[in-house]
Amino acid sequence: MTTSSIASPDVDAEHEQNKTPVSFLGPFCTYSHQATLLAFPDTSKWVLEPTSTIKEVFDRVQSGAAPYGVVPFENSTHGVVTFTLDGLADRAGEYPDICVCGEIYLDVHHFLLGRRPPSSSPESEQRSSGRGGEENPKGVPLASLSHIRRVYSHPQAFGQTARFQAKYLQPLGIEFIDVSSTSRAAQLAAADPKGESAAIASELAGREAGLDVLARWVEDREDNTTRFFVIRRKETTEGGYPPPEEEGKRYKSLVSFTVPHRQPGALANVLDCFRRRELNLTSINSLPSLVAPFQYLFFVEFEGGREDDHEGRISGVLEDLEKVAERWRWLGSWRRKR
Template sequence: MDTKKEEAVAYLGPKASYTHQAALSEFPESKYIISPQTTIEDIFAAVQSSTASHGVVPFENSSNGSVVFTLDLFADLHGRYPDISVCGEIYLQVHHCLLGHAAKSQGETATSEPAHGISTQPGNPRVKPLHDIKHIKKLYSHPQAWGQCKLFLAAYFKGIERQDVSSTSKAAELVAQNTTGSSAAISSRMAAGMNNLDVLAQGIEDNQGNSTRFFIIRRQQDVVAPDAQNASVEMADYKTLVSFTVEHGEPGALADCLAIFKKHKLNLTSINTRPSGETPWHYVFFIEFRGRKRADGAGGAVNEALQELEKVAKNGRWLGSWSNKLKE
């Protein structure tokens, strides 16, 4: 049996990151070359250059909102990634752990009181540490993780230094290399096993249902747009992402754009903004809605809406249509 792997899939590494776990759920290692990248931009660059056929990037978290690093790359202010398109989505349950080196004393039990001061933030963390954590003087994680664990951090690590790193799995690597044992990482249980770290606390996210949505990206020319077939399922079963700017000094410019989606009965599922880079306080708008773009000339509500949007918006760009994986 031929087991040759021909397509590479880029993801935010090192191994054991949540992006790695998301990538494996769609691209088994038995069929694909799973290629770790240092930054989200490295993933975009790998797909743009065709070094990788697909990329998996974090897009938004149910507790902490959009991943601005990814939005900025889709905004593509410098024209580096003109061919990038979304072709799929992945939802992954995210359960954060505090990883580090447990204190060496024997017979430890979990601390019952905050080790670094009492939180002034309303609400209490869902869990307590499994080990004494008084020796932890520095924390590492991806910036997105801090916002997902606010209650635990405020209760047990108030005033403790935090350092942003490229991924949660990189945070675990750095802690494993620290021989003093005075640092800890917010990362995954998988990362604990791969880096020989102790789980000092588990399930430290504020919301038990915490999950992250990842996008699968490809070059646009590699994405096959659907034709006019199966029109009856194009709305509920698919999503589309577009970006555009407007004349900010023109009253109602954004409202005119949004009215187009209402006219064509396209249900908006999210709106995001990022600085456009043109002038201060000028923005790129990202609109996600139900429905899919068909092949050129195939018609349909989405195609018609996008054609109208071109007439009232500036710098409009279709960023992809994909199958809706959200279970509602």
């Protein structure tokens, strides 16, 4: 991925009209932007449109303004992204046509970005220029952090870097400030004229903001991966995503459902349907149903898809669901990437 493909393109508007819009949670240079580029890399074909909220991605896809949208679904350390679950739950009936048509895995590496202290020796100085590797150890500060008074980041990124914070930042009495994106965090750190602010964000966001790398790969776990969903309106084929040549023929599917209230075993009855068909569950999540407080809408993701349902297991489980769930909804199937 090159820097030129990331930067907000200064383009001819008329030329852009021939491209297919893809909506994603902006601003540019966030992890969401990187994930969107992985699935929609051809900038001559797609125009990537940042939104300010996940809800806006759902709004634009439902309205048809963007045939496709990319939303973060879950992180391997910190769990599901509630705002995306909220859109898929569609408890207000705003998104009747939205389904999932793809997934993207992005390995996430967080950097502590800011200004190096004025006293740091020139030979140890390193800009966030992509230089790194052996000379640039992971997870430990590359400079004194004693001048840092506050650190900006997104709550998800804070949640994924707890150990680094506990070891190197909390003992300094640093203030932690939640902001709406890691890109914004980098911008806020860059805007501090005193250089006392830092951000936890991507290397790319730090480079765009002109910040120094104060520590690299500060995430708690090396296998810190975020999974994104590509969403579209049912039946949309505009732009031809996913490309037919894409490898992999195995599928995953997603359904949501509610169960009869206060019936012991109601959820077990539904999960039994999948067990009897030997469909392996790959995730389960829940949100309040909003029908009554603290009743739940469940999401079950499982291996298999309508596209390769040669043994009729998928159609069978949907017939079973019809009998034991209170209500249920098909949310799509897609080619699995992992």
